Amino acid sequence: MTTHTAPAPADTRTRIVPLRPRPEAPRPEQPREPLLRDVVGGVLRRERLAQERTLKDVAEAARISVPYLSELERGRKEASSEVLAAAARALGLGLGDVLSLVQQELVAARSTTAPRGRTATAGRYGGLCLAA
Amino acid sequence: MTTHTAPAPADTRTRIVPLRPRPEAPRPEQPREPLLRDVVGGVLRRERLAQERTLKDVAEAARISVPYLSELERGRKEASSEVLAAAARALGLGLGDVLSLVQQELVAARSTTAPRGRTATAGRYGGLCLAA
DNA sequence: GCGCCGCTCTGCCCTCAGCAGAAGGGCGCC
DNA sequence: GGCGCCCTTCTGCTGAGGGCAGAGCGGCGC
DSSP: OOOOOOOOOOOOOOSOOOOOOOOOOOSSOOOOOOOHHHHHHHHHHHHHHHOOOHHHHHHHHHTTHHHHHHHHHTSSSSSOOOHHHHHHHHTTTTTHHEEEEEHHHHHHHHHHHHOOOOHHHHHHHHHOOOOO | OOOOSSTTSSSSSSOOOOOOOOOOOOSSOOOOOOHHHHHHHHHHHHHHHHHHOHHHHHHHHHHHOHHHHHHHHHHHHHOOOHHHHHHHTTTTTOOOOOOOOHHHHHHHHHHHHHHTOOOSSHHOOOOOOOOO
């Protein structure tokens, strides 16, 4: 069963030209990236509090139940695309806004967790500066 | 370290200082923001193709089944936090990278869909320019 | 004390995430 | 020309978990 057939990389079937350098660090043990739903939940809660609104208020605006919104904010349930959009909307935000905030937190968390933390991350796609 | 006048930034649990003007356009109708899972799927597929890799390859790296990865890329199934992280990782990206790309697509889509489209969106949190 | 308000915990049901198996479709090989 | 391989997508199935109604708990005004 061993690699008798060889790596045989040259399956030249495809010739799409510009290959991006496939990341070949298989598992260099990047410890823990925070779980997305936690970060999203945190953002939602922070925004809600910043607006001084209650779970009930936002939940109704988003057409979801109060306990469920609570669970989302605490990162205990996974928000589907529709629910997330509704919740964001209820806070007067777009998906893009929420994602911005989430990203900021991810970056912040990473820099504290691994101060020299660099993945392929920012460098490549980095410069997205969306202005008004 | 207790700046006693200022709302100490020391902890995340900051006192919510300024109430943000609650968004009071309740919900007239903002017609269609693209569904998150579609955008995410598109990003995953594009990245995979850019690396010239197959579903099988990436699926194995992410420890998920091939058909399921296909569904994710096509936006037919919702990706949980863990699965999304695994898929991103399998492509050599972090969550932040994926979110960046997703956000870019959202912005792009919006500008085509609603050329004058402005929500509370970009203005407020706009300037996240993450550099190296 | 008592009731209200805001949040969280407890089950419950039914959708859907996630997968094994097999069916298209394209290209190389004999 | 046919055969077979590879990548992808479709078809059911099962168990996990999304989403909710209802009750429980601490705080504050009366």
